[in-house]
Amino acid sequence: MDNPYKPIPVELVDTYFETNDRQLKSFKFRILDEDVKKLFDYKPGQFAQLSVLGKGEAPFGIASSPTEGDELLFTINRIGSVTQALHELEAGDKIGIRGPLGNWYPVDKFEGSDIVIVGGGYAFTTLRSLYIYLRDPSRRSKFGKITIVYGAREPGLLLYRDDLEEWKNDENLELVLTIDNPAEGWTGKVGFVPPVLKETAPSSENAYAVVCGPPVMIKFTLPVLHELGFSKDKIYTSLEMRMKCGIGKCGRCNIGHKYICVDGPVFSMAELDELTADL
């Protein structure tokens, strides 16, 4: 019988600081067993449990896209004991992984529509996965215009700056980057995400929105999206909560009668409206 609690071994291929404050590091892992590698079939929005044996396990959104090849990318904030242990890893070290877990952004439903991606701060990991998946040459023509509004406190806290630089040349993409306060050399917008989104004013006609960010950003972004004409069933977000098993057994991450780990992490605002939730 397959044991869903048993992690599979992965090797750390590369790790580097992602933000200038050295709080967030990115990690690229490679699944060691070739047969198991084939089974790790994921979509943007899914997450995995990373296991540092002896320390514990924690869930992280997968920041790579399956279109990028075998390496799995995670970007991790050093904040608790497991993430501290992860930050101490060096290339060549081996840890465990369980996944892919949870649902994904409804990319099939997005076909034929415009897509507005709104991100704030550290919550750009699975949004990176999403955009890289959508922009893949095999798929890009299936979607309309894509708008990305992404903000951070300061330029050095934006994730994936090399990717953002590369995307600037993408066709049919409006990439809007913003920081909270003016900074030397910054050529993007200045201001919080909600007003910048309002100013960008992407059309809600035949369009979906995906929003990830700190709760306060979400709170002020939703009214802007509503004003732009996005109905609740056209707005998706990804939730987080403390998790242990990641497979709907341990009873921890429920919002109402749904579990974030198996019914989420991706929900539409219409779905969330139906739930009685502690968030």
Next chain:
Amino acid sequence: MKVATKKELFDCLSGMKVFAPVGKNLRFAEVSSADEIASPESIPLSPKEAFVPQDETLFFYDNPEDPTSIVEPEIDEKPFVVWGMHPCDAKAMELIGKVYTEGSYTDGYFVRRYNASVKVVIGCPVPHPGCFCGSFEGMGPFSKSGSDIFLIPLDDERFLVEGTTEKGENLIASLPDATDEDIAKGEAQKKKGEDAIDRSVPTENIENSMQALFDSEEFWEDIYHRCMGCGMCTYVCPSCYCFDIQDERIGNKYRRYRVWDSCQFGLFTLEASGHNPRPTQKERIRQRMMHKLSFFKLRYGDEHLCVGCGRCVAICPVGIDIRDVAKRAEALAK
């Protein structure tokens, strides 16, 4: 229908480990003779531990730096007996089974143990004052759901014995058949229990009434101010299944294990960032009551996660009573 004394039934089960309520605390533990088995009318601790150990190793490893060194524990799949469960307990194990087998992931630790078990369930001619199993549809003090062998106490010595699964039937095949007189006596015992059980707790539409009260300050006010967050209700509950997962070192070996956890503890949902979606006892007691009387049914279909065993009512140091919660919710919803 068969008839047997405790000893005669025990002999039918020879060769298997038998867990039964023993000693002053009436905890379910392994027994080696029928004499050790207590026959209390109510058991303060549930037999959950025989199916879901309080502490269970998920796997061992020798070297934390080498995830290929993971070794899964051997689970004893030899048949074993849990003797003296009440109908509420047998139902609770079925409910936990729903969680452990739902969806894409099957919990082999539970499933292997549950499938290996022989559940000897005793009906309740004299329900405990806090019991209210009869308030739930399809349940009652003589409900056979989840049993392999079902017992009706006839007197201090003898039981009416029924095999309720093929496994159970085969085990008791050698026992003498019950006389018409025994069967009539069994029926009378059953009637006694059925007449006595509390059926007054509203459960039929309670999931919706509770949903409607989720944000009601007035409704939760009275309950949560008293609650001390001790978590006893979750430990004595036969159907509470939430667990934590931890790693630990034992000498030169390491293991990852799971351990019963409680939604009544602040740490249950405390995130590394310091954010806690359930920061006070209000959200925590609400979570438990909602899970028992609303969320489970909304998620898994026809049944609640409460079996009416009354253990949480009996043990709560501040007298929080799930029966009152249901009654108040139903009254307010009307």
